[in-house]
Amino acid sequence: MKKLLLSAAAVLGIGLSVLSQCPIGTPYQSGNAPSVGGSVTLTTCAYAGEYQTISGVVINNEYTVTYTGGSGNFITVYDAAQNAVASGVSPITFVAQSNGTYYSQANVNSTCGTDFSCHTGIWSNTTPPGCTIGTPYQTGTAPVAGANVNITTCAYAGEYQTINGVVPGDQYTVTYTGGSSNYVTVYDAFQIEVIAGVSPVTFTATVGGTYYSQANLNDGNCSTDFSCHTANWANTSPPPACPPEVAPWLETFTGSSNPTCWTQSSTSGGPWTYTGNPGYDVSGTLDHTNGVSNNYAWVDHSGTDAGVILTTPEIDVTALGGNVALRFWTVSHYLGTLDDYNSIFVEASDGAGNWSLVQEITGETGPDWVENILDISSFVYGANLVQIRFRAEDGSPTSGFAFYNDQLLDDVQIFDPSSFCFDPFDFVSTGATGTTADFTWDINTLASTNDYIIEYGPIGFTPGTFTNVVNVTGATTGQVTGLTAGNIYDYYVYSSCGADTSNFAGPVTLVAECAGATALTLDAADNVSADISWTSSGTEFIVEYDNLGFTLGSGITQIVTPTSANLTGLTPNSFYEAYVRVICGPGDTSAYLGPLEFNTYNQGLYMDYNSECAPNGFIDISNTGTATNLGDDAELNLTLDFPMLYQGTLYTDVTIAENGAVLFGTNQNLGFSNGLIANQVDGIFGFWDDVISNNGNIWYQTIGTAPNRQFIVQTKSEYWSGGSGDFIEYQLIFDEATFEVFAVYEDVTFGNFADFGASATIGAAGPNQDLQVSYNNTNYLTNNSCIRYFYTNCPNVVDLATVGYFTDTIIVSWNAGLDGETNWTIEYGPAGFTPGTGTTFTTTNTQDTIGGLSQLTDYDVYVYADCDNGEQAEGNMITTQTAPVCATPFGVNASGLQDSITVTWDWTVGAPTSLPTGFNIQYMTQGQPLYSGTTVSSDIIFDDTIVDAGLLYGAYYDVYVQAVCGADTSLYAGPASALIPALNDSTCFAVDLATDGTVYQFNNLNTGVSPGEAAIAPPATGFQTPDGWGNSTLVETTWFTFTAPASGNLLISGLDNNQTTKMAVYEVTDCGDYNTFTLVGANDDDIEVPFQNAPLYIQCGLTPGAQYYLLHSNEFTFTQNNYSIALTEIDFNAGSFVSDLDACIGDTVDMFNTITGYDVEYGTWLENQFTAQLNDEFFATTVLAPNTYAFEYRVERQCAYDSITSNVTIFPLSSAGQDGSATVCLNEPINLFDALNGVVNFGGIWYDPQDAALIGATPSASSIPGQFNYDYIVGNGVCPDDTSLVVITVDGTCDYLGLDEDKLEGITIFPNPTSDIVTLASENSEVLKVQITDIKGRVVYTSNEKLTFGTELVINVEAFEKGIYMINLRNEKVTNTYRLVKN
Helix, strand or coil: CHHHHHHHHHHHHHHHHHHCCCCCCEEEEEEECCCCCCEEEEEEEECCCEEEEEEEECCCCEEEEEEEECCCCEEEEECCCCCEEEEEECCEEEECCCCEEEEEEEECCCCCCCCCCCEEEEEEECCCCCCCCCEEEEEEECCCCCCEEEEEEEECCCEEEEEEEECCCCEEEEEEEECCCCEEEEECCCCCEEEEEECCEEEECCCCEEEEEEEECCCCCCCCCCCCEEEEEEECCCCCCCCCEECCEEECCCCCCCCCCCEEECCECCCEECCCCCCHHHCCCCCCCCCCCCCCEEECCCCCCECEEEECCCEECHHHCCCCEEEEEEEECCCCCCCCCCEEEEEEECCCCCEEEEEEEECCCCCCCEEEEEECHHHCECCCEECEEEEEECCCCCCCCCCCCCEEEEEEEEECHHHCCCCCEEEEEEEECCCCEEEEEECCCCCCCCEEEEEEEECCCCCCCCCCEEEEECCCEEEECCCCCCCEEEEEEEEEECCEECCCEEEEEEECCCCCCEEEEEEEECCCCEEEEEECCCCCEEEEEEECCCCCCCCEEEEECCCEEEECCCCCCCEEEEEEEEEEECCEECCCEEEEEEECCCCCCEEEEECCCCCCCCCCCCCCCEECCCCCCCEEEEEEEEEEEECCEEEEEEEEECCCEEEECCCCCCCCCCCCCCCCCCEEEEEECCEEEEEEEEEEEEECCCCCCEEEEEEEEEECCCCCCCCEEEEEEEECCCCCEEEEEEECCCCCCCHHHCCCEEEEECCCCEEEEEECCCHHHHHCCEEEEEEECCCCCEEEEEEEECCCCEEEEEECCCCCCCEEEEEEEECCCCCCCCEEEEECCCEEEECCCCCCCEEEEEEEEECCCCCECCCEEEEEECCCCCCCCEEEEEEEECCEEEEEEECCCCCCCCCCCEEEEEEEECCCCCCCCEEEEECCCCEEEEECCCCCCCEEEEEEEEEEECCEEEEEEEEEEEECCCHHHCHHHCEECCCEEEEEEEECCCCCCCCCHHHHCCCECCCCCCECECCCCCCCCEEEEEECCCCCCEEEECCCCCCCEEEEEEEECCCCCHHHEEEEEEECCCCCCCCCCCCEEEECCCCCCCEEEEEEEECCCCCCCEEEEEEEECCCCCCEECCCEEEECCCEEEHHHHEECCCCCCEEEEECCCCCCEECCEEECCCCCCCEEEEEEEEEECCEEEEEEEEEEEECCCCEEECEEEEEEECCECCHHHHCEEEECCCCEEECCCCCECCCCCCECCCCCEEEEEEEEECCCCCCCEEEEEEEEEEEEEEHHHCCCCCCCCEEEECCCECCEEEEEECCCCCEEEEEEECCCCEEEEEEEEECCCCEEEEECCCCCCEEEEEEEECCCCEEEEEEEEC
16 A cells, blocks of 8 residues: 555646646846755745746756745746746755756745745755765676666675776766665765766766766665666767768778777677687687687677677768678577577668668578678668668577577678679589589579589599589579599589689589489388389389398399389398389489388388377386386486387387486486477487486386287386475386387376476487477376377378367368378267267368357367378377357456456357347456356446455456356356455555465565564574574565464465465554564475475464464565465364274284274374384284284374374284193093193183083093093184194093092192102101003103102103103002103
8 A cells, every 4th residue: 555655646746746837937046056965045035936047957866945935935946948847835856857957936826926025945955865885796897878788687785886997078877777776876986976866877977987886775774685786887978970981891800899880789688799709519610701710799698688789880882883782701500409599680770760670690500601691782871871780689489598509790791792703502413314414503693693614523623723614604504414424523613703703612523324213212011011112203213122231232123114112022020221223224324222221010100199008007016126226317228128119220228217218229318407309319208307216216127928028117206306205106118019108107296396297308209200299398297197109100190279169160170190191081079979980071171160060069079191001090189169159258358456357358249149138247366266256247348347345455366258148148258367456565454365275366566665564574594484584584565364263273375376485474463553563473485395485384373263464575576476375274183083903913903993084184193102013004013012002193284283092902812722632541530721732821611522611621531431522712802713622532441530549648749740840749657669650551760769758759751751640659568649740
């Protein structure tokens, strides 16, 4: 708002000065204008209506004129011509627009009343004083009269520039641009202020030598900044008059500066220079004049050059008698890739300041000087004068300039062409026989002679002796006769100008033989034959062919009469070459034409492509293929497992380039900077961009079996700047059987500007064809995921497009394919129809009309090339929608004001029965979908103004218009863009934004920085921080408000436009008082991804429902910018708890089974104790100990998060032990666990031989002998149950019930069961012998010691087999037996 109000005030001031001014009266008193800061009283008693004269007023100085006294003082100020320049009630202030004398006068009032009272008139020079000189930056030389020069293009405010060579008495205008404002101070050699004022300032140098100039900000404080300011010094003095040069005239540029009376200027860039060395392919070029120096004029095109003009003096051509020619020499040479060459425009003056084009010099002309001769007779003005200028212009429409194409100029000459002997050119042979040779040539149209000499002799002879000549009169064709068949001759041609001859053109070297055939072409080839043809006027021919590299004369020959041949009996999958020569007569044949190389692999003549995918799609080889592990920009040479025939050339080696290509051959060195497919190394360019695979990889693998193998190269790469962790992934698949190549794209987004190939080259480069699928364009990969490169003898049409569509008609156009066919078949039907089922017709035109269609319907149209060989192409398809009967408007335009949008459009009737009854206008903030905005109705006058007080300041609106034809409506036309003035550069006019993710598009046109605003700028905490900026400079600020969402977390983004900007959030009490602004957060560069220009960060901890202010500022530049803002609530939900999980060891569990209703994006599972077994949401338990493990699911982005915890309990596998067996006596109690081996989990169930569950584990043995099976089953409810088997053998030779173990008291045996040691202890008075037998009664142990009272006997039974043993204790009186279990 502040700028708008200032502008309105300025307009109001201008209005007063125009409407209210008084005519000048009578003179009274005079004086000199005061210097800066001074004042002068011109009169103390002038009457109202008397004017005062003020001398020495300085241009650009600000003066305040004050009159007092009398009954009123209405002031008018006049310039030297007595035109009013300012007026108003005293005091008034104005800025002088010219140097010299001014006048001022007081009247009583605005109606110009007079009186006879004394009025005092005072002039004060209120020009702000100049600024103190700062620090030096860059030096230049003052321009000559009429010229200007840029001293710097990027000085900061407060840095001064040094200007040498200022000429005393010359007038200079100093202009600074850039930054937010420019207050200029000029200093003399002693750094004393000469002049100061708002840019531009003009002064006349009183002394010569060195001066200084400096720009500061125009804020009254001489403030500085870090923005680029451009300084231009213009010498506005009239140039000294140069007398015309006299023709004939020549300028050779031998000096190091402009030749005398030559001038030059430029719109940007330049200048023409006369010393130094041009760059690149013209480096080292020598002077055309003498060939020993580099004295010539040239333009260095290393920058942006526009209107770089070098002008000759006027030249008096009286002596030339009306025939005036311009001759000069140029070089334009670069063999690399250019979008376009730079140009030199040769222009002639009409003497009145107008220039006419004579010739444009552009393009590749080779490394040598090229002569240019132009007729300028029609450009003579004033009866006898000409003046020429050479204007150099950048030529590249893509990059802005052809950097490598410097342009050279030398030896500019004005002369009479009638006295000049012009050189012939374009000297070529048009035919030959064994005894004759025919020639043609060309000559400059200015040439006055038409006589020529053809000189000839043996190859290598020295021309100029004119021993063998043919004189030609009145023609530019000639014939040499009398030649000896088979000899080789050199031929030259000269202009014959009486006593003078021109330089020669030539040599043309020819064998004296009949004319050979031309245009030897392969028409078709299969596995065993080939068809070839050629062009010739002859009637009989010799064709010779054989395997590639055969010796002429040893091959297979045919004599044919037509200009074609069928070569048969060829070997499949082989390479051949063929030659043809003309039989001109007996003993007279032409030279061989050839070789024509071809093969019998039955590969089509042409390579073409479509969007088909490989039959097996994307075959992931990242786990099976060989990883290349290539570093940045590296390459790998590889020998293929099968040869690949590519566009007729057989390759066995490839280079895998890390920057996105597979190239044929080795050591191809593909750079990181992509370019057009044309002229690239042969290969398939899957995604040529500056990518890096360090964090991904490139794999290769050959799959399948011969002859149907496929060689696959799989690439997973990041964009070179990295940081996002976002990869593209694709494959190139080379097929052995068909030699087709597929590109299959799995992922084509990096998460930055380079997505979908926006900065990539995709296509195929070959020895015969280059197929560019995409170049720095997102269209193809946005709409397709595959490319199939295939071979055909009938390629598709190209450039298929819809050029017209109506309610019932579609017009399509195309161009012929590589075969140059002249017949086509068109098939069409509803969108999605199956080819072969549509409506077809044929045509010989490359544009045709399809009629009989339905309105507003999508149709697929296929165009098939019908080639001369009888084949038909696969066909190209385009989808087009017919127009509605109610015709759609067109030419929609829109513009915005503070509270309104004005819309205009055009409309043409679609059908006579559908005239409009009105129009609908729909508008919404830019980028929102159609039908989401506000719709208003309009009448039928094709323009309307929509008044809407809710329009957002500074916002772009999309505007659409729809025709209403009664009950029918058309499609919407648009969008047109309307920009609403940015009144929100004042805090109290802030625009309120929604927090629902809406992307708003704004522009900061006519904004600035309010006084005091800089005091609340965020601190310089660095880029990519959430609490400050990389620098605290405010530039072109705008303000917004928003209401904090319920979560208190808000994503603030400017990435949708990605303009170099910054934002900050404030709590505000009073929008008009910056002291009440409290910074909450700020950001200038995306916190998450490096190298982004715009802010993106999350502001956390906002008070829900509270209003906050959002500041937007440019980063550095003081220029108009489009920018975007999107505010999105961040309300993460980690989900609700469902249950903990039980897992059997070895299981992998999905942690998401523990929760429900969770957010997936930005969510991560974390383990509270590190196990290294959590992979994303999957927890592997194989190597972990049974236990309970805790996890957290955390949805987190920057400072915003939500989390939830859950547990997993790991259970061990159930173990019923290892199967076992035991032998027991009849009726003996059994502990079944004693028979098991290994780890046994207790708590299971035993089942008897009848599968009945037992209570406990100690049944008694059967009372009958035999084998009995007992099963043990145990589980933990999580892991699978485990089962073991115990086989009990009941020995019928012993009966547990017959064993008397109670006769002796005080006998203890322990441990029992045992695995190694058993101890026998006695508290019995008997002395007992000890013997151990197995269940069969065999003695396995006898002790020499006896067991007596109070003793222990320790027996080692570790070597015993597992089983039941009997310990026998006896003496003469008693025998006791005890059972021992050995584990």
